[in-house]
Amino acid sequence: MEKTEDARTWRNPLEDFLGYQLRRASTVMMAHLAATLGDIGLRPTEASVLMLIDENSGCTQSDLGRALGIKRANMVPLMARLGQRDLVERAPVDGRSHALSLTPAGKLAVREVRRKISAHEELFQSMFDVEGRGFLLEALRSIRANEDAGED
C-alpha cells in the first residue's frame, strides 16, 4: 500500500475526463481480451483479422486494413504470421492483390476465437441492461465518427 498519499489527500482532476476514462476502460478490456486469447496463442488483432476474413472470404489485405484502421505497411507482418501458422491462405487475383481465405485450421481457430470473445464480451456487457448497452455502443460509435479518416 502507499503511505505517502492516501485517498483522502490525493486529487485526480483527470477522473471527469471522457478521454481519460475511455482510455483506461479500453486498456482494461484489451488486457482481459489479450489474456483470454492468449490461451490459444492469438493476439486481439490476429483474432479480429480471422473473424473478418471468415465473414468476407476473398477480401484483400488492404480491405482489412481499412476496416480495422491498420496501415498497409503494418498488415504485412500480421498476415505473414497468420500465413506461417497455416490459418490464412492467399490466392492471386490481380497480379497485385491476393484474395484471402481461411484454411481448415483457420476455420477451426476462428470457432475458438468466437467462443472466447463471446465469453469476454458477455462478462463486460452483463454489467449493463439492454438500454444501457445500446446507449453505450451508440455513444462510442458517434465518438468514433470523428475519426480523421486520413489514408496513408
Next chain:
Amino acid sequence: MEKTEDARTWRNPLEDFLGYQLRRASTVMMAHLAATLGDIGLRPTEASVLMLIDENSGCTQSDLGRALGIKRANMVPLMARLGQRDLVERAPVDGRSHALSLTPAGKLAVREVRRKISAHEELFQSMFDVEGRGFLLEALRSIRANEDAGED
C-alpha cells in the same frame, strides 16, 4: 475509394463488440488530444503528469505511476523529459524519494494544458446531454473497476 468491396457486400462482425468500439473510440479521442497538445510540444501523458503534480504538489514518481497505471521503470524517461524542459522540480525527501512540484514554467504550461484539454473535452462531451455524459462516464468507470490491479 475502394473498388474491391463496397459497404453493401462488406460484413464487419466486430461492430457490435463493446471492446472493439471502446478501443476505436479511445483511439479517436487520443489522436485528437495528441494533435491538440502537440501545439505546445506536449504528449497526453506528459500533460496528465503536469496536471497531477499541480494538484498534488509534493507527490512522488511512484504516486503518479500508481494513479496513471504507469510502471515505475517507465516513469523515469517521462520525468527526465519534464525535468530537462524545466517544467518539473524535484526536492529530496527521503533520501530515496523526491517531492515533485511545478516550476514557474511548469505552472505556465499547465494553464495552457488546461485550456487545450477543456476545449478538447468540450468538443466531445457536447455530443451528449447531461444525463448521457453522466451515464457514459459512470459506465466507463465501472468497466475500469475490473482492472487487474497487478503491481510491478
Next chain:
DNA sequence: TATTGTTATACTCTATAACTATA
C-alpha cells in the same frame, strides 16, 4: 523485508517514406 528510483532490454503498435508491379 518492502519501497524508491534506476538501468537495460524487449516486444507491441503505430507512422513515414520509398520502392515494385500492376491497373
Next chain:
DNA sequence: TATAGTTATAGAGTATAACAATA
C-alpha cells in the same frame, strides 16, 4: 495516376528483471 503489397525504419507505450540505496 492510383492501388496493392512490400521493405526499412523510427517512434511511442508497455513489460520484465535486476540492482543500489533507503526505510
